[in-house]
Amino acid sequence: MECYACGGQMKKVHKDIEANWKGRTVIFRGLEAWVCQTCGEQAYEADDARLMQNLIRATELDADRPEVMNVEEVADLLRVSNQTVYNLARSGKLPAAKVGREWRFRRDEILAALSKGCQEEGASQETPFYRV
Numbered sequence: 584m585e586c587y588a589c590g591g592q593m594k595k596v597h598k599d600i601e602a603n604w605k606g607r608t609v610i611f612r613g614l615e616a617w618v619c620q621t622c623g624e625q626a627y628e629a630d631d632a633r634l635m636q637n638l639i640r641a642t643e644l645d646a647d648r649p650e651v652m653n654v655e656e657v658a659d660l661l662r663v664s665n666q667t668v669y670n671l672a673r674s675g676k677l678p679a680a681k682v683g684r685e686w687r688f689r690r691d692e693i694l695a696a697l698s699k700g701c702q703e704e705g706a707s708q709e710t711p712f713y714r715v
C-alpha cells in the first residue's frame with residue numbers, strides 16, 4: 584500500500600491506538616494499522632475505523648445514562664411496562680428505594696438483578712422437559 588500523504592511505502596503493523604473523544608480516552612490494543620515508513624502517516628482498515636467510532640460512541644451513551652433511575656427509565660431499560668416495574672419493586676424482586684412517594688432505582692443494582700434473574704430462569708428450564 585502506498586502512502587496517500589507522501590507516496591512512501593506503508594507497512595501493516597499491530598499497535599495500540601488511543602482514541603480521544605470529548606475528554607474520554609479509549610485504547611484499542613493490537614489493532615491493525617498501516618504506517619508509512621517515510622512520514623509516519625497512519626491509516627486504518629474501514630471496518631476497524633467504523634468499529635472504533637461505534638465503540639467510542641457507545642461509551643458516551645453509557646456515560647450519559649443516569650446512575651439513579653425512575654420507573655420509566657427502568658421500564659425502558661428492561662423493556663417491560665411501568666406497571667411491571669412497580670410490581671417488581673413492591674414485591675422486592677427489584678432492588679428499589681422509595682424517595683418520598685417515588686420509586687428510585689440504582690442502575691448497577693438493576694443490571695445485577697437482571698443477570699441474576701436470567702441465571703435462575705436458565706437453571707429451572709433444564710429439568711421440566713423430562714417431567715411427565
Ligand SMILES: [Zn+2]
Nearest residue numbers: 586589619622
Ligand atoms: Zn508517507
